[in-house]
Amino acid sequence: MTNFMSRNDLLLLVGFTAVVLTMPIWLTPFGAGYPDLLQRFMIFGIFAVGFNILFGLTGYLSFGHAAFFGVGSYAAVWSFKLLTLDAIPAMIFAVLISGLFALIIGFLSLRRSGIYFSILTLAFAQMSYNLAYSVLTPITNGETGLQLTLSDPRVLDAAIGQSFVGQPVPTLLGQQLGGYAGFYFCAGFLILSFFFAQRVAGSPFGMMLKSIKSNQTRMQFTGFNTRPYALSAFVISGMYAGLAGALLAVTDPLAGAERMQWTASGEVVLMTILGGVGTLVGPVIGAWIIKYFENILSALNDNILTQFWSFLPEGFAEIVVKVTSKFVGDGWHLTLGLVFVIIVIFLPGGIMEGVRRIAAVARRSGPPGAKSHQHQPAE
Amino acid sequence: MANSNIVLHVADVHKRFGGLHALADIDLQVEEGKTHAIIGPNGAGKSTLLNVIIGKLAPSSGQVVFDGAVLTGRKPYQINQLGIARVFQTPEIFSDLSVLHNVMIPAFAKRDGTFTLNMLRALDSETTIREEAEHMLEDVGMLNRRDMQAGSLSRGDKRRMELAMCLIQHPRLLLLDEPTAGMSRHDTNTTIELLQKIKSRGMTKVIIEHDMHVVFSLADKISVLAQGRIIADGSPDEVRGNPKVQEAYLGGAH
Ligand SMILES: Nc1ncnc2c1ncn2[C@@H]1O[C@H](COP(=O)(O)OP(=O)(O)OP(=O)(O)O)[C@@H](O)[C@H]1O
Ligand SMILES: [Mg+2]
Numbered sequence: 135m136t137n138f139m140s141r142n143d144l145l146l147l148v149g150f151t152a153v154v155l156t157m158p159i160w161l162t163p164f165g166a167g168y169p170d171l172l173q174r175f176m177i178f179g180i181f182a183v184g185f186n187i188l189f190g191l192t193g194y195l196s197f198g199h200a201a202f203f204g205v206g207s208y209a210a211v212w213s214f215k216l217l218t219l220d221a222i223p224a225m226i227f228a229v230l231i232s233g234l235f236a237l238i239i240g241f242l243s244l245r246r247s248g249i250y251f252s253i254l255t256l257a258f259a260q261m262s263y264n265l266a267y268s269v270l271t272p273i274t275n276g277e278t279g280l281q282l283t284l285s286d287p288r289v290l291d292a293a294i295g296q297s298f299v300g301q302p303v304p305t306l307l308g309q310q311l312g313g314y315a316g317f318y319f320c321a322g323f324l325i326l327s328f329f330f331a332q333r334v335a336g337s338p339f340g341m342m343l344k345s346i347k348s349n350q351t352r353m354q355f356t357g358f359n360t361r362p363y364a365l366s367a368f369v370i371s372g373m374y375a376g377l378a379g380a381l382l383a384v385t386d387p388l389a390g391a392e393r394m395q396w397t398a399s400g401e402v403v404l405m406t407i408l409g410g411v412g413t414l415v416g417p418v419i420g421a422w423i424i425k426y427f428e429n430i431l432s433a434l435n436d437n438i439l440t441q442f443w444s445f446l447p448e449g450f451a452e453i454v455v456k457v458t459s460k461f462v463g464d465g466w467h468l469t470l471g472l473v474f475v476i477i478v479i480f481l482p483g484g485i486m487e488g489v490r491r492i493a494a495v496a497r498r499s500g501p502p503g504a505k506s507h508q509h510q511p512a513e
Numbered sequence: 514m515a516n517s518n519i520v521l522h523v524a525d526v527h528k529r530f531g532g533l534h535a536l537a538d539i540d541l542q543v544e545e546g547k548t549h550a551i552i553g554p555n556g557a558g559k560s561t562l563l564n565v566i567i568g569k570l571a572p573s574s575g576q577v578v579f580d581g582a583v584l585t586g587r588k589p590y591q592i593n594q595l596g597i598a599r600v601f602q603t604p605e606i607f608s609d610l611s612v613l614h615n616v617m618i619p620a621f622a623k624r625d626g627t628f629t630l631n632m633l634r635a636l637d638s639e640t641t642i643r644e645e646a647e648h649m650l651e652d653v654g655m656l657n658r659r660d661m662q663a664g665s666l667s668r669g670d671k672r673r674m675e676l677a678m679c680l681i682q683h684p685r686l687l688l689l690d691e692p693t694a695g696m697s698r699h700d701t702n703t704t705i706e707l708l709q710k711i712k713s714r715g716m717t718k719v720i721i722e723h724d725m726h727v728v729f730s731l732a733d734k735i736s737v738l739a740q741g742r743i744i745a746d747g748s749p750d751e752v753r754g755n756p757k758v759q760e761a762y763l764g765g766a767h
Contacts (some may be wrong), residue, residue, distance in 0.1 A: 140637055338621055338639060339632035341610075345618055348607040355567060355605065356678070357593035357622035366630060 143332055150415065151325050158314065164426075169313045171429050173385045175422050176320035177378045180327045182405040184374020184419035187334060187405070192367040193347030197252045198239065198259030202232040202372040204266065204394035205380025208273065211389045213369045214304060218290035219282075220430035221304050221319065221384045222312055225377065226432050232376020233369050240368030244361055247350070259399055266391035279390035290434060304384045312496030316385045323381060324418075327374060336369070343367050344412075375402075404470070408477055418487055424470065431466035436457075517708075520545040520717050521686060522568070526575035528561055535561045537741040539575070543622075543686075543734075548708075548718045550728045553738035558604055559721045561612045562738070563688050566719075567599050568592045581688065590627050595642070596685035598678075602673040602721075606678070608664030612655065615663045616646040616677050623682045646675050653702055668695035673704065680711065689720040693727050705730050 206228040213224035243254040410416025514663040519556035521543040564570040576585040
């Protein structure tokens, strides 16, 4: 067991699994315990965990990862259209295609580092986005987006004589993946993704990625060819993005080009930084928080606000409604931006740094016996 | 051949930075198993010479040959894999990682080569490399700091750790750029002892040093560099007695 996974890692994995699987229960009081949102928590959690392998461990900031997310969605929908409505082939197909795509874009972008690398990834992603709208319309169905239709060939389904009545829906071994089934399907992948990320971070390979982030020059003078390391991290995180994109297509079989836009790429960067760059749990928490607030805030409108502030004196309430309305609905990005700025200034290590600080304060004011543990090596 | 035991040959190397002739017509031969010291005033081009050897800088002309292989034109990681390690003047370390991991990383390069995709293996199961790193840290007297973050070490400790990072690779040629700068007298003496011990194992070394005590304790041969040129070389006694050296270097600061 010790050679497989350390005790701490195992505890973390078990705790994480428990938290994820019980989400429908503990999120209900927060008004977030419904499948649609829970699925998105899982999907963007996967996206962020994978992004962290590149950005958090290796230190390369990509501004184009939404491209791989989008490619994953398209690939999955094509698998539903051409092969079968079963989700597993779609996932495999999506991960492979997005990995291949990441290999090409990563190979080209990694010829530069720092800001030039970021700009290159951004440029490639915007190119993909524009291609999806124009030249590649036969593959992407342009602005309408790629959808399932009754007339899709679905050769594998046809071969075993399976046919559907009404609108086709993705399945797993015949079970439809809507609602909670869809959530548990995505949750399984999030837990697997988390486990794999843990293994990567705790492997010699993961240590090399951290060393590249720490001092790439030293790595080179120590005998390492750093580029294949960075490229591997890039491809792995691209495959994670593809997996997440495919899951979004599983829960809602429609793929549109807006998924590849730069705002979507920026969002995963925000998630990772908000939660804590380089930590395992942080990016997932960042993803959950952003998706939660997006859901709550974007649903608010002037009517709800007027009701909410109605206890204030008249006239004053109107001003408050006017001001707050700028931060909700379509304006929720303003709130996100504000929260992000506050976090980066006061907690550069993200929410995980906040958690560590609180834990440190708690330990200091705790019983004196607890103090002696503080300096012990973590082994 | 008479010079068959020459392991490093810097042949007619020039290096220009714009108008500055940082290295001019350098010809340096280092014998296998010997310690070759390079001394000279600030800005003489000593670090530049090491940069050319390890592939950080390309020479403007000339070439560097190591054990029959031309180094010039190769990538730094390829040069390291041929058996050349370097301690830098400003420590080049992994500041965010622990001291132990800093020393383990070079051992992986030695064992697994320039790239390995071993992402499903647990670092905790690499006991051989960890023990090796712990021995190395013991040798440089830093085992008690193994779990510290490398960036928080004192300047002298960083340098000792960097030495351990080089030694764990058992390089054939070790390049040391002022390895004792920033160290206490006690740590300097420990380092000298350590370097003498390595020498008895047959490792070839090129050492740049300002501390004459260190130079004369270790060097078999000394080259004196001033304004990019080698103005004298020979045994420590020959160099000490050379009037040109007295004037350019020893006479001034020491
Ligand atoms: N990359 C570079 N670009 C331009 N000039 C450089 C570069 N590296 C070194 N120089 C210049 O070359 C000259 C030699 O520098 P070098 O660092 O080799 O000296 P040094 O002998 O190591 O001195 P010190 O004892 O101070 O370390 C200096 O004038 C320096 O400014
Ligand atoms: Mg120097």
